[in-house]
Amino acid sequence: MLKVTGTFxxxxxxxxxxxxxxxKEWKKDFEAMQAIGIDTVILIRCGMxxxxxxxxxxxxxxxxxxxxxxxxxxxxxxxxxxxxxxxFFGTYDAFGIIPFERSVEINKDVIKExxxxxxxxxxxxxxxxxxxxxRRKLGAAEAYAEHGMLAKSLSNNLPVLISxxxxxxxxxxxxxxxxQEQIAHEKDWRSILSTIQGAVDxxxxxxxxxxxxxxxxYLNINGRLIREYGMQYWTNCExxxxxMPIHFFPIKWEKMYHKLRIAERTGAEKAITFEFSHFMSPNxxxxxxxxxxxxxxxYAGLKERD
Amino acid sequence: MLKVTGTFxxxxxxxxxxxxxxxKEWKKDFEAMQAIGIDTVILIRCGMxxxxxxxxxxxxxxxxxxxxxxxxxxxxxxxxxxxxxxxFFGTYDAFGIIPFERSVEINKDVIKExxxxxxxxxxxxxxxxxxxxxRRKLGAAEAYAEHGMLAKSLSNNLPVLISxxxxxxxxxxxxxxxxQEQIAHEKDWRSILSTIQGAVDxxxxxxxxxxxxxxxxYLNINGRLIREYGMQYWTNCExxxxxMPIHFFPIKWEKMYHKLRIAERTGAEKAITFEFSHFMSPNxxxxxxxxxxxxxxxYAGLKERD
Amino acid sequence: MLKVTGTFxxxxxxxxxxxxxxxKEWKKDFEAMQAIGIDTVILIRCGMxxxxxxxxxxxxxxxxxxxxxxxxxxxxxxxxxxxxxxxFFGTYDAFGIIPFERSVEINKDVIKExxxxxxxxxxxxxxxxxxxxxRRKLGAAEAYAEHGMLAKSLSNNLPVLISxxxxxxxxxxxxxxxxQEQIAHEKDWRSILSTIQGAVDxxxxxxxxxxxxxxxxYLNINGRLIREYGMQYWTNCExxxxxMPIHFFPIKWEKMYHKLRIAERTGAEKAITFEFSHFMSPNxxxxxxxxxxxxxxxYAGLKERD
Numbered sequence: 001m002l003k004v005t006g007t008f009x010x011x012x013x014x015x016x017x018x019x020x021x022x023x024k025e026w027k028k029d030f031e032a033m034q035a036i037g038i039d040t041v042i043l044i045r046c047g048m049x050x051x052x053x054x055x056x057x058x059x060x061x062x063x064x065x066x067x068x069x070x071x072x073x074x075x076x077x078x079x080x081x082x083x084x085x086x087x088f089f090g091t092y093d094a095f096g097i098i099p100f101e102r103s104v105e106i107n108k109d110v111i112k113e114x115x116x117x118x119x120x121x122x123x124x125x126x127x128x129x130x131x132x133x134x135r136r137k138l139g140a141a142e143a144y145a146e147h148g149m150l151a152k153s154l155s156n157n158l159p160v161l162i163s164x165x166x167x168x169x170x171x172x173x174x175x176x177x178x179x180q181e182q183i184a185h186e187k188d189w190r191s192i193l194s195t196i197q198g199a200v201d202x203x204x205x206x207x208x209x210x211x212x213x214x215x216x217x218y219l220n221i222n223g224r225l226i227r228e229y230g231m232q233y234w235t236n237c238e239x240x241x242x243x244m245p246i247h248f249f250p251i252k253w254e255k256m257y258h259k260l261r262i263a264e265r266t267g268a269e270k271a272i273t274f275e276f277s278h279f280m281s282p283n284x285x286x287x288x289x290x291x292x293x294x295x296x297x298x299y300a301g302l303k304e305r306d
Numbered sequence: 307m308l309k310v311t312g313t314f315x316x317x318x319x320x321x322x323x324x325x326x327x328x329x330k331e332w333k334k335d336f337e338a339m340q341a342i343g344i345d346t347v348i349l350i351r352c353g354m355x356x357x358x359x360x361x362x363x364x365x366x367x368x369x370x371x372x373x374x375x376x377x378x379x380x381x382x383x384x385x386x387x388x389x390x391x392x393x394f395f396g397t398y399d400a401f402g403i404i405p406f407e408r409s410v411e412i413n414k415d416v417i418k419e420x421x422x423x424x425x426x427x428x429x430x431x432x433x434x435x436x437x438x439x440x441r442r443k444l445g446a447a448e449a450y451a452e453h454g455m456l457a458k459s460l461s462n463n464l465p466v467l468i469s470x471x472x473x474x475x476x477x478x479x480x481x482x483x484x485x486q487e488q489i490a491h492e493k494d495w496r497s498i499l500s501t502i503q504g505a506v507d508x509x510x511x512x513x514x515x516x517x518x519x520x521x522x523x524y525l526n527i528n529g530r531l532i533r534e535y536g537m538q539y540w541t542n543c544e545x546x547x548x549x550m551p552i553h554f555f556p557i558k559w560e561k562m563y564h565k566l567r568i569a570e571r572t573g574a575e576k577a578i579t580f581e582f583s584h585f586m587s588p589n590x591x592x593x594x595x596x597x598x599x600x601x602x603x604x605y606a607g608l609k610e611r612d
Numbered sequence: 613m614l615k616v617t618g619t620f621x622x623x624x625x626x627x628x629x630x631x632x633x634x635x636k637e638w639k640k641d642f643e644a645m646q647a648i649g650i651d652t653v654i655l656i657r658c659g660m661x662x663x664x665x666x667x668x669x670x671x672x673x674x675x676x677x678x679x680x681x682x683x684x685x686x687x688x689x690x691x692x693x694x695x696x697x698x699x700f701f702g703t704y705d706a707f708g709i710i711p712f713e714r715s716v717e718i719n720k721d722v723i724k725e726x727x728x729x730x731x732x733x734x735x736x737x738x739x740x741x742x743x744x745x746x747r748r749k750l751g752a753a754e755a756y757a758e759h760g761m762l763a764k765s766l767s768n769n770l771p772v773l774i775s776x777x778x779x780x781x782x783x784x785x786x787x788x789x790x791x792q793e794q795i796a797h798e799k800d801w802r803s804i805l806s807t808i809q810g811a812v813d814x815x816x817x818x819x820x821x822x823x824x825x826x827x828x829x830y831l832n833i834n835g836r837l838i839r840e841y842g843m844q845y846w847t848n849c850e851x852x853x854x855x856m857p858i859h860f861f862p863i864k865w866e867k868m869y870h871k872l873r874i875a876e877r878t879g880a881e882k883a884i885t886f887e888f889s890h891f892m893s894p895n896x897x898x899x900x901x902x903x904x905x906x907x908x909x910x911y912a913g914l915k916e917r918d
Contacts, residue, residue: 017856018864020903022910050825051866066824069869212372213356244323245553247857252324254357257375285899287591291326298328518678519662550629551859558630560663563681593897597632604634 002264003300004237004280006040006272007033008163011072012048014095016240016248016278019285023075029283030079032293033276036302041080042161042272043090045130046073046114049097054117056092058109063098073118080123088126088161089114091147104143108150115154126159127151129200133192134167141195148199159201163236163274164192166209166218178214186221193229204234204272208242212258219266227267234270235263239279239292250279250288253295260299308570309606310543310586312346312578313339314469317378318354320401322546322554322584325591329381335589336385338599339582342608347386348394348467348578351436352379352420355403360423362398364415369404379424386429394432394467395420397453410449414456421460432465433457435506439498440473447501454505465507469542469580470498472515472524484520492527499535510540510578514548518564525572533573540576541569545585545598556585556594559601566605614876615912616849616892618652618884619645620775623684624660626707628852628860628890631897635687641895642691644905645888648914653692654700654773654884657742658685658726661709666729668704670721675710685730692735700738700773701726703759716755720762727766738771739763741812745804746779753807760811771813775848775886776804778821778830790826798833805841816846816884820854824870831878839879846882847875851891851904862891862900865907872911 010016019025033041046053052065054073059065073089080087092110094103111127118124129147133140148160166185193203203226210218219235226233237259240248263271278284282293282305297305316322325331339347352359358371360379365371379395386393398416400409417433424430435453439446454466472491499509509532516524525541532539543565546554569577584590588599588611603611622628631637645653658665664677666685671677685701692699704722706715723739730736741759745752760772778797805815815838822830831847838845849871852860875883890896894905894917909917 013856013864015857017853017858017861017900018903020862020865020900020907022903022907025903050823064825066866066870069866211356213370241323244319245321246323249323250326252319253326254375258372285903288323288326291324291328291331291591295326295328517662519676547629550625551627552629555629556632558625559632560681564678594629594632597630597634597637597897601632601634 001300002235002260002268002271003037004260004271004273004276004296005037006042006234006270007038007276007280008042008044008272008274009076010044010275010278011053011076012045012051014048017285019277023079025283026075027079029277029281030083030085032282034083034085035305036293036297036300038085038276040086040088040125040272041076042088042128043073043076044128044275045090045093046110047092049095054114056110056113058106058113059092062106062109063092063094063103073114077118077121077123081121085123086125087121087123088128089118089124090128091130093130100139104146107143107147111147111151112154115151119155124155124158126161127155128161128163132206133162133164141192144196145199148196152199160199161202161204161234162196162200163204163206163272165206178217182217182221185218186225189222189225193225193231197229197231200231202232202234204236206236206238206274207259207263208238208240212255212262215259216262216266219262219268223266223268232269233267234272235259235268237263237271237273239273239275239289248279250284250286250292253292256292256296257299307606308541308566308574308577309343310566310577310579310582310602311343312348312540312576313344313582313586314348314350314578314580315382316350316581316584317359317382318351318357320354325583329385331589332381333385335583335587336389336391338588340389340391341611342599342603342606344391344582346392346394346431346578347382348434349379349382349396350434350581351396351399352416353398355401360420362416362419364412364419365398368412368415369398369400369409379420383424383427383429387427391429392431393427393429394434395424395430396434397436399436406445410452413449413453417453417457418460421457425461430461430464432467433461434467434469438512439468439470447498450502451505454502458505466505467508467510467540468502468506469510469512469578471512484523488523488527491524492531495528495531499531499537503535503537506537508538508540510542512542512544512580513565513569514544514546518561518568521565522568522572525568525574529572529574538575539573540578541565541574543569543577543579545579545581545595554585556590556592556598559598562598562602563605613912614847614872614880614883615649616872616883616885616908617649618654618846618882619650619888619892620654620656620884620886621688622656622887622890623665623688624657624663626660629897631889635691637895638687639691641889641893642695642697644894646695646697647917648905648909648912650697650888652698652700652737652884653688654740655685655688655702656740656887657702657705658722659704661707666726668722668725670718670725671704674718674721675704675706675715685726689730689733689735693733697735698737699733699735700740701730701736702740703742705742712751716758719755719759723759723763724766727763731767736767736770738773739767740773740775744818745774745776753804756808757811760808764811772811773814773816773846774808774812775816775818775884777818790829794829794833797830798837801834801837805837805843809841809843812843814844814846816848816882818848818850818886819871819875820850820852824867824874827871828874828878831874831880835878835880844881845879846884847871847880849875849883849885851885851887851901860891862896862898862904865904868904868908869911
């Protein structure tokens with residue numbers, strides 16, 4: 001049975017309201033993660049626009065970022081060290097406040113700075129390249145390759161993870177159109193994967209853009225391609241609901257159940273999620289997440305939580 | 307005093323994020339319902355698009371629906387049996403994934419299947435026709451008539467409920483335009499009610515589409531017409547707020563108070579709500595609902611909850 | 613250190629779902645306010661459209677408002693009396709259901725009625741003029757002047773507060789455009805402040821419309837102008853997040869931290885917030901607010917809450 005053993009940490013939120021947790025609350029949430037078998041946390045990004053998760057001299061100087069009140073990267077690594085959890089460091093995402101080419105250059109300095117500051121932590125176990133791409137933004141693949149190679153060379157070859165999305169470019173009601181769409185998807189991703197081969201070790205596609213009855217076709221293609229290019233096929237089982245008027249609340253368990261089973265059937269080696277703390281945690285401000293945690297525990301054969 | 311004695315169950319959510327409750331949480335919520343006098347629960351629909359509330363062979367085969375992980379219809383009926391609560395079964399709503407005419411045909415098989423599977427439950431006490439209509443979708447009335455007649459004939463004449471909305475077609479600032487609008491509303495609904503006479507027993511209009519200062523005019527028309535066609539006039543006192551940027555959170559008590567009093571003055575025989583568990587329950591993930599429950603208890607003369 | 617010592621009360625909600633609190637819950641929330649040093653509460657408005665916070669004969673008769681179930685103004689004043697908290701009374705906001713000129717006239721009767729009904733309360737310590745203006749609605753300044761003069765003359769010169777917003781009319785990426793924008797802002801506000809001089813005592817600009825890296829420039833201008841016209845410069849440190857898809861949830865603490873520090877550096881005499889109960893309270897239905905309360909307490913040097 002495929003279980004969720006990794007989660008993003010959505011510090012530096014783009015579109016999810018912040019919990020305003022301090023160290024005590026984060027520690028408690030890491031414990032709730034570990035209680036269901038999560039062994040890996042992935043910082044979604046170390047900075048976004050003007051906001052930073054650590055006091056980066058590089059980003060304050062080169063991108064005009066604000067000095068943060070606290071260093072949450074250090075805090076996450078401390079907790080992860082204590083708890084034997086693996087931490088992946090996410091790069092900076094400018095989200096358009098500086099030109100893309102410049103953000104690619106700055107991120108190289110960020111990668112060096114981050115490894116200097118945090119590489120000594122025993123829980124520092126990998127890198128996450130924060131820019132999300134689909135087949136429509138082929139330009140980003142070269143940046144992935146550069147960042148991945150740099151990060152690996154600095155860190156004695158620590159693994160590099162990406163989590164792209166499946167671009168849902170056309171209506172899929174017509175089976176022939178759907179088939180053509182899948183062929184185009186495969187073609188584009190061959191191009192991307194050949195570009196990033198050697199620089200990226202793990203690919204975990206987001207699973208929330210495709211209707212459930214089409215998902216298996218896409219995950220089969222993805223799994224086959226990823227293995228063909230020598231990478232690990234993980235799935236990012238999104239735990240928020242994309243089709244509700246409130247953007248975004250925890251997903252209905254049944255949808256997560258279907259998505260996990262499809263990922264398992266298509267051979268995913270590991271499931272991670274975006275993300276535990278808001279959408280699946282018994283500590284979430286969204287109480288629907290407490291129910292999702294309970295339903296998931298039943299599914300995973302774990303006893304009822306206290 | 308008109309009290310809320312029925313509620314929809316929003317399993318198979320269209321636009322309300324799911325609580326991810328299991329049997330234990332649902333049982334507890336049925337208890338909170340019963341504690342304020344709710345004696346009737348109405349399944350809003352047994353399926354929507356590809357999702358099902360019970361493992362319907364009809365819908366998996368004919369509409370391509372997904373096999374659900376659990377049978378919540380059975381669960382609701384079990385709890386209702388235990389607690390002496392009346393259960394109304396809601397039909398399937400394709401929401402456009404199959405043509406309307408075809409969904410009308412499929413729903414006939416659904417009604418038969420559902421009565422075969424669940425008709426033996428002592429709490430199975432009625433039918434709810436899930437498609438919501440207003441006067442602009444006159445075509446749906448014929449489907450109501452067909453489904454209502456079939457359901458009644460199968461089930462020894464169990465009552466059939468619909469809960470349409472009042473189409474708010476024009477601005478109502480001008481009193482003369484408002485009056486014309488009301489006349490058009492009455493004319494259209496005469497046509498609909500004459501079509502469904504004999505097939506539908508209860509009409510509970512949604513009360514949230516009309517400003518409070520116009521609502522009494524509409525409910526007076528509705529009550530008069532419904533009685534004229536020999537049906538029961540109930541009200542669906544919506545407990546969510548339609549005029550907030552967050553779609554949808556619990557309503558402000560004062561609005562519910564005004565709406566209940568208007569329904570009472572216009573002779574409503576029973577008030578139901580869409581819906582207790584999210585918007586009015588002390589167990590809701592929306593904590594504003596806990597306050598609404600408390601305010602409603604004060605209004606209904608019930609002692610403070612523990 | 614600049615601390616938050618005042619809050620709006622968002623009774624008669626425009627766009628924030630209501631908590632459905634009764635007196636017991638409000639009392640508890642006033643205690644949570646006082647525990648962090650809040651000494652002033654400001655009723656955001658006494659009525660909006662058809663809804664009223666007190667049974668105003670003026671507004672029921674002249675604006676067609678609904679008779680409210682309870683008198684929350686009396687309730688707030690009672691609690692404020694008990695707890696030695698200052699209460700500012702907010703005027704009526706028609707939000708377009710009657711013409712602006714007429715609402716200006718009606719508000720004069722509202723001010724008289726409110727002082728007749730509630731002026732004897734020892735906690736009745738000031739007035740808040742509810743219409744929010746920016747430099748684009750210069751017409752409102754004359755109404756402020758009329759209402760402020762009337763309110764002060766009736767009430768032995770109690771202070772009058774306004775809380776306008778900074779109109780963000782143009783993109784600010786270009787430094788020269790940003791500078792021109794600031795000059796235009798200063799010019800318009802000189803005109804407004806000269807119009808309301810003598811009628812308004814306190815100006816607390818909303819701080820959420822301007823990016824943090826531009827905020828200091830604007831607050832410097834505002835502070836200088838407000839003092840020049842002999843008024844008190846307060847800041848309205850908004851505690852909700854304007855840049856999330858959910859409108860509106862509690863702000864990330866880091867943003868509040870930056871805004872408070874900028875207000876302090878620019879000489880603000882007092883910080884109030886819109887608003888404590890939803891966005892910063894340990895009693896809020898938004899659990900993110902509980903975290904904000906905790907982070908703010910740490911910042912303010914207060915011990916951990918129980």
